[in-house]
Amino acid sequence: MGDMKLQVDQLEELINSWDINEEDVHLSSSDYESRNEEKSKHASLSLNISRKWAQRAKDNWEKNAEKNSKYLHQLASFKYNCNNINCLNISGNLCYDKEKIATEATNFYTSLFMEDFPIRPSFDNIEFPSISLQESISLEKPFSKEQVKNIIWHFGLNKAHGPDGFTMEFFKAAWEVIKSDLILVIKEFETRCSLAWGVNCTNLKLLSKTNGAISLNNFKPISLIGGIHKILSKLLVERLRVVFPSIITNFQGAFIHAENDLLSGFQVATNGTTVNHLQFADDLIVFLYDSEEQITALKNILFAFQLVIGLKVNFSKSAVIGIGDDNNEALCTSVFGCQLVDFPINYLGIPLGIVKSLENIMRRFLWGSSDTSKKRSWVAWSKANISKTNGGIGIKKLKLVNKALHCKWIWRYGKEKDALWRKLIFEKFGGNPLSFFPNNNSKPIKHSLWAGILKARDYVKDNSTLTVHNGNNILFCFDFKRDLKEAEVGEIAHLTQLLDGFAQTIHSCMAEDTRKWDFGDEFSVSNCYSSLDVDGFLYFPHKQIWNPKISLKVSFLVWTLCRDGAPTLDTLLRAGLVNDRQYILCSAEEETQNHLFLQCPETRKLWNYFLESFGVKCVFQRL
Numbered sequence: 001m002g003d004m005k006l007q008v009d010q011l012e013e014l015i016n017s018w019d020i021n022e023e024d025v026h027l028s029s030s031d032y033e034s035r036n037e038e039k040s041k042h043a044s045l046s047l048n049i050s051r052k053w054a055q056r057a058k059d060n061w062e063k064n065a066e067k068n069s070k071y072l073h074q075l076a077s078f079k080y081n082c083n084n085i086n087c088l089n090i091s092g093n094l095c096y097d098k099e100k101i102a103t104e105a106t107n108f109y110t111s112l113f114m115e116d117f118p119i120r121p122s123f124d125n126i127e128f129p130s131i132s133l134q135e136s137i138s139l140e141k142p143f144s145k146e147q148v149k150n151i152i153w154h155f156g157l158n159k160a161h162g163p164d165g166f167t168m169e170f171f172k173a174a175w176e177v178i179k180s181d182l183i184l185v186i187k188e189f190e191t192r193c194s195l196a197w198g199v200n201c202t203n204l205k206l207l208s209k210t211n212g213a214i215s216l217n218n219f220k221p222i223s224l225i226g227g228i229h230k231i232l233s234k235l236l237v238e239r240l241r242v243v244f245p246s247i248i249t250n251f252q253g254a255f256i257h258a259e260n261d262l263l264s265g266f267q268v269a270t271n272g273t274t275v276n277h278l279q280f281a282d283d284l285i286v287f288l289y290d291s292e293e294q295i296t297a298l299k300n301i302l303f304a305f306q307l308v309i310g311l312k313v314n315f316s317k318s319a320v321i322g323i324g325d326d327n328n329e330a331l332c333t334s335v336f337g338c339q340l341v342d343f344p345i346n347y348l349g350i351p352l353g354i355v356k357s358l359e360n361i362m363r364r365f366l367w368g369s370s371d372t373s374k375k376r377s378w379v380a381w382s383k384a385n386i387s388k389t390n391g392g393i394g395i396k397k398l399k400l401v402n403k404a405l406h407c408k409w410i411w412r413y414g415k416e417k418d419a420l421w422r423k424l425i426f427e428k429f430g431g432n433p434l435s436f437f438p439n440n441n442s443k444p445i446k447h448s449l450w451a452g453i454l455k456a457r458d459y460v461k462d463n464s465t466l467t468v469h470n471g472n473n474i475l476f477c478f479d480f481k482r483d484l485k486e487a488e489v490g491e492i493a494h495l496t497q498l499l500d501g502f503a504q505t506i507h508s509c510m511a512e513d514t515r516k517w518d519f520g521d522e523f524s525v526s527n528c529y530s531s532l533d534v535d536g537f538l539y540f541p542h543k544q545i546w547n548p549k550i551s552l553k554v555s556f557l558v559w560t561l562c563r564d565g566a567p568t569l570d571t572l573l574r575a576g577l578v579n580d581r582q583y584i585l586c587s588a589e590e591e592t593q594n595h596l597f598l599q600c601p602e603t604r605k606l607w608n609y610f611l612e613s614f615g616v617k618c619v620f621q622r623l
Contacts, residue, residue, distance in 0.1 A: 004045050008212060011042040016089070016215045032339060046211045085206070089214045105206075108216045121308050128247075135243045143186055143235055145179065151234045163201045164226040171227055185228060186235070199228050245418060262297045264289045272427040273420070290328035295335050355398045359385075362395060376575070379565035387533055391540040393559060396529065404528040406456035411464075411523045413438050414515060425450070436515050437461060463518045463531065469511035566593050 018035045087094055088101045095101060131139075152175070155168035171178070189195060206219040213219060225233075265276030265287050278285045288294040302313050318338045322329035333340050359381075366384065369375040386392030414436030416422055429450075431439030437457055484492065520527040545558050560566050569591035572578040585602045597603060611618055 004049050008042060008045050008049065011038050011045070012210065012212055012214065014038055015042065015210075016218065019215070019217050042210070050211075085219075087214055088216070094214065105216060109204075109221060120310065121304075123308075131243045131246060135246065138242060139239055142190055145183055147235065147238075148183065148186060148231065149175065149179070151231055151238065155230070155234075163203050163224070164198075164228070166227045168227065168230075171231070182228070182231075186232065189232060195229070195232070199226060201226065202229075262301060263287075264294060268424050269427040273423055275420075275424065290322070290332060292328075292331065295328075295332055299335055355402065359398055366393075366395075376567075378567055378571070379560060379563045382535070383563055386535045387530070388542040388546050389540065390533070390535060391542075391562070393556070394546075397533065400529055400532045401525075403456055403459075403532060404525045406453045407460050407528045408523070408525055409453050410437065410456050410460045411517070436466070436513075459532075464523075465516045465518060467514045467516065469513050561593055561597060564593060566596075568593050568596055 015035060015038055018031060085101055085105070087096055088104060089095075090100065090104050095104070152168060152171050155171075171182075185199070203224040205222050205224055206216075207222060209218045209220055263276040263286065265274045267274055276287050278287075286298055288298060306312050315337045316339075318336065319341045320329055320332040320336065320338045321341055322332075329340055332338070363377065363381050363384075364370070364375075367375045367377050383391070384393050385395050385397050388394045412419070413422055413425070417434075425438055426433060429439045437460070438454065440454060440457055517523040517527070519531045540562075545562070546555050557566070565571075569578060569580070571593075573580075585596075585600055598607075607618070
């Protein structure tokens with residue numbers, strides 16, 4: 001293992017040198033390829049080392065468990081060392097001094113978060129959209145107890161805690177005890193617009209990007225804030241979300257239709273909306289022609305953004321994607337220093353459009369298979385890949401998750417009337433601008449993403465209820481397959497008069513038409529997925545089997561028994577792995593699940609011992 005550790009250290013120094021050079025100069029394509037090859041070698045060696053250490057740890061744990069032993073203290077020391085930076089590369093030399101390491105880290109992140117330009121351009125004499133008086137009043141409304149509780153209940157249980165040491169699980173469990181004091185803290189924040197230093201305290205945690213990192217460039221800082229700080233931040237975000245559309249959408253439109261036409265963008269229809277950029281969180285996609293003027297304009301815009309905002313664009317983590325056979329991608333990569341990639345692309349490290357491959361990976365992981373070691377699946381994937389309530393282990397079907405996400409887009413189409421993406425869909429495919437549903441015309445886009453989303457249209461329509469108020473979203477369409485008779489023409493005329501009278505009545509109502517989701521108060525991907533996943537048992541004792549107080553290994557074994565998937569001799573015989581099913585503990589029966597775990601005399605001795613210790617009497621019936 002010593003040779004592998006030495007190789008890993010050498011690879012880390014080599015990779016680190018490339019990372020440092022990348023900050024100052026652009027790496028060539030050969031350097032990119034060489035670095036990727038060395039990273040692959042590093043990952044392979046690190047995996048082999050971790051496997052050996054994992055096997056050693058497993059053997060030691062089985063021997064010593066949680067005894068107050070030398071091994072336990074070694075394990076505690078190991079975790080302590082993992083959470084500390086014991087060695088750091090400072091000015092090309094390895095340093096082990098704790099004080100110097102702390103000083104270097106402080107100086108590094110202080111300079112990283114400081115501005116290179118002390119004087120930045122201002123926004124004087126520039127008009128920005130403003131919120132209305134009603135929106136301003138809504139922002140300043142006090143937070144209610146119900147709003148605070150809903151925010152807490154939307155948090156995950158075991159998110160990383162901050163300096164206060166409390167996870168969201170604590171706030172949920174102790175809600176009845178702490179709710180009055182928590183509301184007082186929030187009311188004080190509303191009054192003073194500030195937080196006590198203890199509440200506002202934040203821990204910075206450095207996460208290593210690679211194993212055995214010795215350079216601060218290979219650490220990623222994250223902020224760990226306290227529970228109250230998280231709750232207040234989420235409350236403010238939910239309050240601001242209401243007014244964001246009136247500010248962001250109009251400003252984006254003004255930028256897109258700028259008279260100087262800095263970036264060309266694209267249109268989905270003739271004389272339609274021009275789109276030259278899309279943004280999600282801190283990810284930005286820019287669309288432009290590959291002319292030298294357009295490329296230079298984008299570089300200047302990004303530099304101006306850096307001057308105004310103070311944030312530097314990391315071009316080494318950006319990419320250029322050329323569309324079409326004849327493009328000027330070489331010029332783009334040289335100007336920006338970005339890497340050149342092709343479709344399909346990765347997003348957040350995951351290749352797009354690989355449902356079957358991902359399910360295969362999950363299935364192999366469940367039973368412990370790998371590229372070097374194949375394990376048998378004792379329970380069919382179709383039985384495992386359902387909810388715990390219906391007899392599975394809670395792994396979701398990716399195809400149903402995909403359909404639920406498609407349903408979400410259909411639902412959002414009816415809710416987000418002013419959204420840019422909805423406007424583009426309407427320009428491309430037409431339809432009624434006030435309708436809850438997009439135009440069901442996928443012929444021009446037979447194999448596109450939107451064609452797949454449209455397949456969920458009927459499911460959302462059939463599982464939601466329309467409530468008519470002012471009728472602005474309601475249209476009646478008459479489609480006759482034959483010529484009408486004279487009597488039928490009169491009936492149609494009468495029906496039209498009735499509809500006109502109905503329209504005059506409902507249009508006097510001020511309330512908007514609404515559509516309610518049948519599987520919950522509000523539409524969500526979660527309840528939509530539950531409505532789609534109908535496989536499995538009508539009743540399954542999932543609460544007893546997946547009890548959090550029971551070891552997960554035990555729960556999984558019991559679930560395997562319920563699914564008739566334990567590798568007993570009769571199962572091995574059917575699989576052709578053994579030739580004899582003769583039971584070893586007793587020769588009276590063949591080895592089946594029921595006999596091994598319930599009916600065998602030797603097994604019953606164990607059952608009776610434990611049941612009697614709890615004062616429980618049980619009669620075992622032959623199944």
